[in-house]
Amino acid sequence: MEVVIVESADEVARVAAGLIARVIRSRKAASGAAAIGVATGSSPLGTYRELAALVDAGQLDVHGVSAFALDEYVGIPTEHPESYHTVIARNVTEPLGLDPALVHVPDGLAEDIDAACEGYERQIAAAGGVDIQLLGIGANGHVGFNEPTSSLASRTRLKTLAPRTRADNARFFDSPEQVPVHCVTQGIGTILDARHLLLVAQGEGKADAVAQMIEGPVSSMCPASALQLHPEATVVIDRAAASKLRLTEFYEYVQQHTPRD
Ligand code: F6R
Numbered sequence: 001m002e003v004v005i006v007e008s009a010d011e012v013a014r015v016a017a018g019l020i021a022r023v024i025r026s027r028k029a030a031s032g033a034a035a036i037g038v039a040t041g042s043s044p045l046g047t048y049r050e051l052a053a054l055v056d057a058g059q060l061d062v063h064g065v066s067a068f069a070l071d072e073y074v075g076i077p078t079e080h081p082e083s084y085h086t087v088i089a090r091n092v093t094e095p096l097g098l099d100p101a102l103v104h105v106p107d108g109l110a111e112d113i114d115a116a117c118e119g120y121e122r123q124i125a126a127a128g129g130v131d132i133q134l135l136g137i138g139a140n141g142h143v144g145f146n147e148p149t150s151s152l153a154s155r156t157r158l159k160t161l162a163p164r165t166r167a168d169n170a171r172f173f174d175s176p177e178q179v180p181v182h183c184v185t186q187g188i189g190t191i192l193d194a195r196h197l198l199l200v201a202q203g204e205g206k207a208d209a210v211a212q213m214i215e216g217p218v219s220s221m222c223p224a225s226a227l228q229l230h231p232e233a234t235v236v237i238d239r240a241a242a243s244k245l246r247l248t249e250f251y252e253y254v255q256q257h258t259p260r261d
Contacts, residue, residue, distance in 0.1 A: 015048030108183065
């Protein structure tokens with residue numbers, strides 16, 4: 001796992017956007033269009049703003065780029081301001097100018113949720129897989145909505161949100177009870193299929209989960225620790241999120257002596 005520790009949340013956003021832009025450009029240079037995996041929540045917002053700025057400045061061409069969201073709530077309408085359909089449209093599709101027909105979010109309203117989840121997996125496969133998956137991390141170590149004890153081999157499916165996740169996400173709703181209890185989420189196996197994983201985290205509230213993910217054992221108790229199994233995983237964090245790591249000096253030494261650009 002590549003661990004990049006930077007000084008501020010703004011720098012997390014700039015570094016992460018630079019990595020995503022590089023993947024989009026290299027797919028384009030090979031006459032293709034990238035498929036990017038996108039997360040909701042607060043952590044990636046700065047990264048989306050940086051990407052939108054690159055597009056606006058004419059430095060990044062996203063024509064043909066497709067996007068796949070990690071997850072969606074079950075039980076709130078698509079047009080709800082906090083449904084992930086709406087959140088992805090507001091923070092990703094519109095500011096980056098992606099073609100809405102190429103932006104996919106799991107269906108939390110399907111009558112047959114299992115079939116819809118299987119269909120989502122097929123859509124990802126039909127796009128040729130995800131080139132780079134942007135991730136945040138829950139304070140309890142979740143990625144996507146794969147809560148602790150989720151199977152590390154899991155695929156897209158219906159899940160129950162942990163009470164802590166509902167409490168953490170209550171800030172997006174008028175009251176804590178309005179946070180849905182269920183969701184559909186890409187599984188950890190689905191996430192690990194992406195060619196690159198890029199996790200961003202800022203702030204002290206994530207420090208324990210970040211330390212478990214990077215330096216703890218691979219365990220379903222910290223689903224994000226599954227990133228250790230991926231050969232191309234990059235974690236970009238600020239000092240506060242890095243504050244519980246034991247090998248900080250080593251990560252910095254590696255960054256100063258990187259064998260590639
Ligand atoms: C969002 C998602 C979650 C969040 C995580 C962190 O699509 O899958 O795993 O990335 O809950 O949320 P924030 O960034 O709001 O702290």
